[in-house]
Amino acid sequence: MKTKKKGFFYHLYKYRVFLLMLLPGVAYTLLFHYYPMTGIVLAFKKYTYAGGIWGSKWNGVDNFKFFFKSGQALRVIRNTVLYNMLFIVVGTVFQIAVAVFLTEIKSRRFRKIAQSCMFLPHFISWVIVGVMAFNIFSSDFGIINRLITSLGGKKIPFYTKPSAWPGILLFFNIWKGIGYGSVMYLAAIMGVDTEVYESAAIDGANVFQRIFFVTIPAIMPTVIILFLLSIGGIFRGNFDMFSNLVGSNGLLYGYTDVIDTLAFRALMTSNDFGMSSAIGFMQSVMCFITVVSANKLVSLYDRDYTLF
Amino acid sequence: MKKSIRKLAALILALALGMALLTGCTGDGKQDESKALETTAKADSGEKEDADTKADEGQSEEQPAGSDLPEETITMYLLGNKGDNFDEAYGKINEILKEKINTTVNVQWIGWGEGNKYSLLFSSGEDFEMIFTASQWGNYENTVALGGFAELTEEMLQKYAPDVWEQWPAEAWQQAKINGKIYMIPANYVEVNQDVVAIRGDLMKKYGYDNIDSYDKLLSFYEDCYKDGMYGNSVGAASVYWLMFEHLGMYAMGGTPCQGQLVLYNCKDPKDLSYTYVLEWQPFIDYCHKMKELADAGCWPSDVLNTTSERQDGLVSGRGATMVWNAGSCQIYANQANAEHPDWEINLYNIMPECKYRATRYVNGGVGFNAASKKLDRALMVYNEFATNPEIQNLAQLGIEGVNYINVGDGTYKSTGNDFGGGSFWGWRNMNIMLKTYYENPTPVDLKVEELDKFFKENLYETHLLDSFTFNTEPVATQVAAVDAVQSTYFDPLINGLVEDVDATIEEFKAALDYAGMQDILAELQKQIDEYKAAN
Numbered sequence: 110m111k112t113k114k115k116g117f118f119y120h121l122y123k124y125r126v127f128l129l130m131l132l133p134g135v136a137y138t139l140l141f142h143y144y145p146m147t148g149i150v151l152a153f154k155k156y157t158y159a160g161g162i163w164g165s166k167w168n169g170v171d172n173f174k175f176f177f178k179s180g181q182a183l184r185v186i187r188n189t190v191l192y193n194m195l196f197i198v199v200g201t202v203f204q205i206a207v208a209v210f211l212t213e214i215k216s217r218r219f220r221k222i223a224q225s226c227m228f229l230p231h232f233i234s235w236v237i238v239g240v241m242a243f244n245i246f247s248s249d250f251g252i253i254n255r256l257i258t259s260l261g262g263k264k265i266p267f268y269t270k271p272s273a274w275p276g277i278l279l280f281f282n283i284w285k286g287i288g289y290g291s292v293m294y295l296a297a298i299m300g301v302d303t304e305v306y307e308s309a310a311i312d313g314a315n316v317f318q319r320i321f322f323v324t325i326p327a328i329m330p331t332v333i334i335l336f337l338l339s340i341g342g343i344f345r346g347n348f349d350m351f352s353n354l355v356g357s358n359g360l361l362y363g364y365t366d367v368i369d370t371l372a373f374r375a376l377m378t379s380n381d382f383g384m385s386s387a388i389g390f391m392q393s394v395m396c397f398i399t400v401v402s403a404n405k406l407v408s409l410y411d412r413d414y415t416l417f
Numbered sequence: 418m419k420k421s422i423r424k425l426a427a428l429i430l431a432l433a434l435g436m437a438l439l440t441g442c443t444g445d446g447k448q449d450e451s452k453a454l455e456t457t458a459k460a461d462s463g464e465k466e467d468a469d470t471k472a473d474e475g476q477s478e479e480q481p482a483g484s485d486l487p488e489e490t491i492t493m494y495l496l497g498n499k500g501d502n503f504d505e506a507y508g509k510i511n512e513i514l515k516e517k518i519n520t521t522v523n524v525q526w527i528g529w530g531e532g533n534k535y536s537l538l539f540s541s542g543e544d545f546e547m548i549f550t551a552s553q554w555g556n557y558e559n560t561v562a563l564g565g566f567a568e569l570t571e572e573m574l575q576k577y578a579p580d581v582w583e584q585w586p587a588e589a590w591q592q593a594k595i596n597g598k599i600y601m602i603p604a605n606y607v608e609v610n611q612d613v614v615a616i617r618g619d620l621m622k623k624y625g626y627d628n629i630d631s632y633d634k635l636l637s638f639y640e641d642c643y644k645d646g647m648y649g650n651s652v653g654a655a656s657v658y659w660l661m662f663e664h665l666g667m668y669a670m671g672g673t674p675c676q677g678q679l680v681l682y683n684c685k686d687p688k689d690l691s692y693t694y695v696l697e698w699q700p701f702i703d704y705c706h707k708m709k710e711l712a713d714a715g716c717w718p719s720d721v722l723n724t725t726s727e728r729q730d731g732l733v734s735g736r737g738a739t740m741v742w743n744a745g746s747c748q749i750y751a752n753q754a755n756a757e758h759p760d761w762e763i764n765l766y767n768i769m770p771e772c773k774y775r776a777t778r779y780v781n782g783g784v785g786f787n788a789a790s791k792k793l794d795r796a797l798m799v800y801n802e803f804a805t806n807p808e809i810q811n812l813a814q815l816g817i818e819g820v821n822y823i824n825v826g827d828g829t830y831k832s833t834g835n836d837f838g839g840g841s842f843w844g845w846r847n848m849n850i851m852l853k854t855y856y857e858n859p860t861p862v863d864l865k866v867e868e869l870d871k872f873f874k875e876n877l878y879e880t881h882l883l884d885s886f887t888f889n890t891e892p893v894a895t896q897v898a899a900v901d902a903v904q905s906t907y908f909d910p911l912i913n914g915l916v917e918d919v920d921a922t923i924e925e926f927k928a929a930l931d932y933a934g935m936q937d938i939l940a941e942l943q944k945q946i947d948e949y950k951a952a953n
Contacts, residue, residue: 158564357905359909360722372902378559379890381894382536
């Protein structure tokens, strides 16, 4: 047997098919993720149509000022982070629960139907969800208020009651994401060796013991990796969701305004590209810091669970 | 064998994907190329202008004859959607243009819901020459601030759009100026766009009103309506807010944040060049208190801020007793609702009859020219034709004679019922040659509109220096963005009476605006007004 090290070109040739398959992915990433990053310079420029991205004049950190000058920076950062934490934690719990239940259900037919039903909301756009929400919560024609008044109760003015909105937003977020999110966990559970379950059964484990001592520990690496991935977007508000559900209702902003909706309002009339880039850039930097430090924390616990 | 086929298939797929990405690349490349072209064109423009002057000298002072000009296509963006026989009408327009100035016009659209497309046309380097624009609502100020429109010098206008230059009043050019420079040709068209109120006649009778001719009567009518479980105004008080300050002779200051609703000027006195900041203005504070009373009484739904209803929806569907809009819009919906429910007897009412009125500004509609365009001279010639050739004017506004409208003489036309959906012709309207509507069987609403229109035009305010003033937001761009971010948190709930404590909210609003830099904006406004006063 030869032990001589093979050259670069040998490997290139040997894995040519795999490399070729990798090519589109690499090209895609470079083109749509790395090349546009050069546009970050706009965050530090006074954009004009004539100058474009490269020819416009530099203006230092002027573009960042409006965000802090609005006096609402802290509020929207807080809202963005808290909502995302809530969505990630509650969402993950629900998605895992659904995945576990689906695997425990024996009827194949029921399982398929249930899964399809839960998956469906993923395909509904937030615009439609916004209209649905208005028809549920509006004061005259909303289903809830109709029900209340027909039972002789007093209407609940959801659209002037900010404290109701974290719950409403959470509900719609979970409802829309549950089917799609649970697919990953389903796949992870399918990957667990059935022998482990068999031996657990022989040892006399009941359903709950099987879930808590076999299934959950087995999918923990997947859970952590997905958690880390979603942490990467923690400073980005889901603009579609917030703007379609809340609209331009200033009364609710205290509880519902996120970085993205604030920036949209501020720049909608002025079309200032520099200021919008500045906001995007700031969010990216904050997300980057968060994801790197979260990854570091996880690596202290167990290196195998980290992203990189 | 099977394996190798599979391999081959994978390879082909990979290649196909790779190709798709590469074509994406070439797309980008092209754009760079066109940008490069633009810059060379700019560099060459000195030379080009010389050539143009030569070409012009060859001809008489008047319109250049079509045959001498090289063939060109001018791309023009309009708002709206393409109407039914649009192609036919524009085919005829192009025949005329071809003969006169050897030019074809290619019309592109920005649909009503595609507002964002406007700025993207400029930033993406799209190749076009003309685009509809308007002060405030039509992206004029912000596009100028970003350098999107070409500056139009007097020489250029005199040379390429001589008829427009001759016919348009000096005031129109004055209004188009930003920092002393003209960036659009406004339409030669003013109207009195005064908001009026369309009110259900049956309800007025029921609650004992003969006429609703004052702001206070309107508000008390709203309260009476609610006692019956009927909304006074189903879309809230945003439109009533304008009536509030207009009936006091105040108007929104052009170009200031929040569509000018925070800073007003006094139209009653042409000598009064001061501004009024509404948060420190007693009528505003009283208004907010009054609206809270009405909102608490239930004169509009508590979810008005989230409603997607249009102003007319409540009136037409029977849930609301009134709608507030300009006379033309009220006329359309009042006629529509009356036709469906003759017993409603809707008519229009002017709630400020003791006031004077303000005509719209010329810059309420016009055409801007793309700064990156190389065919500015030809585009100006095209504008000249659209705006001053009656044949083209009518084709673009009313469509084809005999099909869409009938010219009944006397400068009037009547509809054939098959209206031309020609999109926005508002960029080049010319009052001197436009045909006016002739009503064959006028409804009471139509008669009232004519009466109101006449009344408004007879009772105009004297021209105020600030009518033509437009605030330039560029020096305070940061503050304006911050104010825009703060504004809707407080302003919309306040003017719709939806806040818990009016005085506390106004104080909070004021503090938030000051933090965002409202005082800087006001100081800059004062400075610009002073400069403007000195220059005029």
